Amino acid sequence: MASKKKERGAAEPTPQELVRYYREMLLIRRFEEKAGQLYGMGLINGFCHLYIGQEAVVVGMQAVAGPADSCITSYRDHGHMLVCGMDPKGVMAELTGRAGGYSRGKGGSMHMFSREKRFYGGHGIVGAQVPLGTGLGFAHKYSKDNGVAHVYCGDGAVNQGQVYEAFNMAALWKLPVVFVIENNKYAMGTSTVRHAAGQELFMRGAAYGIPGEPVNGMSVIAVRDAAARALEHARSGQGPYILEMNTYRYRGHSMSDPAKYRSKEEVTKMREQHDPIDQLKEKLLADQLIDEAGLKEIDREVKVIVTEAAEFSQSSPEPDPSELWTDVLIEA
Ligand SMILES: Cc1ncc(C[n+]2csc(CCOP(=O)(O)OP(=O)(O)O)c2C)c(N)n1
Numbered sequence: 001m002a003s004k005k006k007e008r009g010a011a012e013p014t015p016q017e018l019v020r021y022y023r024e025m026l027l028i029r030r031f032e033e034k035a036g037q038l039y040g041m042g043l044i045n046g047f048c049h050l051y052i053g054q055e056a057v058v059v060g061m062q063a064v065a066g067p068a069d070s071c072i073t074s075y076r077d078h079g080h081m082l083v084c085g086m087d088p089k090g091v092m093a094e095l096t097g098r099a100g101g102y103s104r105g106k107g108g109s110m111h112m113f114s115r116e117k118r119f120y121g122g123h124g125i126v127g128a129q130v131p132l133g134t135g136l137g138f139a140h141k142y143s144k145d146n147g148v149a150h151v152y153c154g155d156g157a158v159n160q161g162q163v164y165e166a167f168n169m170a171a172l173w174k175l176p177v178v179f180v181i182e183n184n185k186y187a188m189g190t191s192t193v194r195h196a197a198g199q200e201l202f203m204r205g206a207a208y209g210i211p212g213e214p215v216n217g218m219s220v221i222a223v224r225d226a227a228a229r230a231l232e233h234a235r236s237g238q239g240p241y242i243l244e245m246n247t248y249r250y251r252g253h254s255m256s257d258p259a260k261y262r263s264k265e266e267v268t269k270m271r272e273q274h275d276p277i278d279q280l281k282e283k284l285l286a287d288q289l290i291d292e293a294g295l296k297e298i299d300r301e302v303k304v305i306v307t308e309a310a311e312f313s314q315s316s317p318e319p320d321p322s323e324l325w326t327d328v329l330i331e332a
């Protein structure tokens with residue numbers, strides 16, 4: 001039942017796996033910093049929501065994902081795409097609205113998909129991905145492919161009515177879905193204390209008999225452990241599971257957020273004391289799983305990937321004007 005933790009988690013991560021998680025989190029961080037820069041230079045237009053601070057959540061979830069699992073999230077989606085294995089060049093080029101982008105430059109930051117990588121968006125309507133993701137869970141069950149749908153949403157999104165319709169059906173039909181609530185403490189400028197009746201968001205499925213647990217979303221190891229438990233539950237036919245990831249975003253809601261609703265001290269404290277990348281780096285060094293030279297090499301590799309993505313996002317041409325008429329209506 002809700003909030004009751006089961007004993008079983010993931011097997012201990014190997015040193016190689018821990019280093020991989022570090023690399024993946026760093027890739028997201030550097031990619032997002034670069035996207036922020038390109039936005040500042042006027043090369044990215046429209047909305048752009050960065051994932052900086054929340055990296056451990058998607059990296060820990062994907063660490064124990066199954067080969068057929070699918071993923072769907074909100075507009076804060078760049079990190080999810082990178083960890084699902086989508087090409088950083090295609091993601092960055094979509095941000096700059098170029099033909100080489102995942103939606104051929106016509107979708108932008110919030111609207112990218114890859115059926116090949118089983119990433120189903122990128123959704124700008126708050127909460128809309130939750131029923132869609134429940135549908136992915138239905139598809140997994142119907143096709144018996146042993147997959148689980150990883151359905152991400154924010155703390156603000158869980159106040160949406162459609163989320164509870166989805167919870168009801170997912171529980172009723174025992175669909176293989178893990179609902180991942182990324183509680184970064186704010187929905188735009190409104191804190192959870194001001195927008196949510198009850199702060200235990202992992203309990204929000206209790207009326208439907210959906211188990212839930214709170215997770216330290218700043219620790220990739222804690223996320224991985226909870227993810228293994230939740231995915232096992234869903235994959236074995238016991239129905240949906242809720243994970244409330246307690247996390248934090250360092251940047252504004254979107255690039256156009258003056259951030260007047262929280263203090264600089266609050267952000268600094270999270271960055272300095274709870275950063276997911278720094279914490280894992282310290283562990284890797286303390287356990288002698290890597291040395292300073294090894295860390296520098298990862299830094300360098302990540303920088304190359306991000307630089308190449310940024311270059312591609314500027315050299316790829318803008319979509320041809322004829323593209324205005326494609327993908328608008330589909331023949332019946
Ligand atoms: C249905 C709907 N209502 C309002 C908005 C405007 N809006 C965009 S993001 C957002 C806040 C969502 O916060 P949360 O779910 O916590 O996600 P986060 O941005 O923190 O990742 C709002 C109200 C929207 N896009 N869609």
Ligand SMILES: [Mg+2]
Binds near residue numbers: 154186
């Ligand atoms: Mg939020």
